[in-house]
Amino acid sequence: MIKDICVYLDGGADDGPRIETARQIAALFDAFIAGLYVTSLPEIQAVGGYAFGAIEIDELQRDARERGDRDMKALKERFSGLDARHELRRHDVLQAHVRDVVLHEARLFDLFVTTRPYGHENPAVEVTEAVLFGSGRATLLVPPGGIETFDPGTVVIAWSNTREAARAVSEAIPFLAHAKSVSVCMVGDDSMSSVERAAQGTDIARHLDRHGVKVQLNPVPPGRGVAETLIEEAQVADADLLVMGGYGHSRLREWVLGGVTREILTHAKIPVLIAH
Structure with a gap:
């Protein structure tokens, strides 16, 4: 039985379809929904021979956290309207650790919901692949743009x-x-x-x-x-x-x-x- 669902969130346009699909699955099985949002923090790196300094990295990370704050505010409003038990989980981590964090979270739930990885612009391809091969859990992949109703008859x-x-x-x-x-x-x-x-x-x-x-x-x-x-x-x-x-x-x-x-x-x- 599916009793808890983890839905991947990134603040993008596909959050809505993913949340709606998770909501409909939760309604089928009286399941709990956890929304997982991860803020990817830039790391020190060199581009074209130019290395970003500590001050610049701090500014980039601050911008990323502020963007995360805005996304979380919108997500809290969306989640408040759900007719299922739910929570929002947020992690602010360096880019190199995003996959590991999502992978560890996915293992704690019966089902991981995200968007189909290929055939469209998708920044979460590597995350999806990591969960598929490393979580030990099932992944439900939603088409880009979502579907109107998910009732698998x-x-x-x-x-x-x-x-x-x-x-x-x-x-x-x-x-x-x-x-x-x-x-x-x-x-x-x-x-x-x-x-x-x-x-x-x-x-x-x-x-x-x-x-x-x-x-x-x-x-x-x-x-x-x-x-x-x-x-x-x-x-x-x-x-x-x-x-x-x-x-x-x-x-x-x-x-x-x-x-x-x-x-x-x-x-x-x-x-x-x-x-x-």
Whole structure:
């Protein structure tokens, strides 16, 4: 059950859609909402051979804190109108520590809500990637500009028998139990028959049935590609939510998203619940 939600805030135009989505999720599950705002403080750095001095850095940090004060004032007014239990949490930290702070906060909640990272101007891309790979929690990604209503009556699961997909399904069970229609979409390759692809979903269907979730198995060929096929299947189903594993690989100390994951998180027009 989802009992608390952390929604990422930055004072930008997408705060409103994120807060509204979190509010609607909280209404579904009688959950608590925590708004997380982080003031990123500039650090001493050199640009084009010129190093900012201590006085200049102090001025930049003061400006950042003042901007944070203005954002928090507006956010407090917005949060005061919520019909859910809530709080606002603020951290003022140096730029190098923003990801760590958000990551530590995200681990304290059942669900992290933010905006889809790609396909639009988004200053929080690195933060979103850090939470996805390092929080151990599910992330719900809202399309840029938000959606009018989030009531996931129809859900599509992107299923393959992998750790990431299993994690995503486990995290999504509260949404799946709420849904009226759940489709398990298995995108195969042309070497597999529809029967073979359907067999891949039989066991997960049995598992979800034990949770009271009835599903339809939907084995499909890859078409023009896995990501595009999944997006098309969600559109055909008129889905309200896509559930999928977050795939990627590590490069030194960074995570790099796989091509399918990145493509979906660039083009999806519905919320995506993703877990790694």
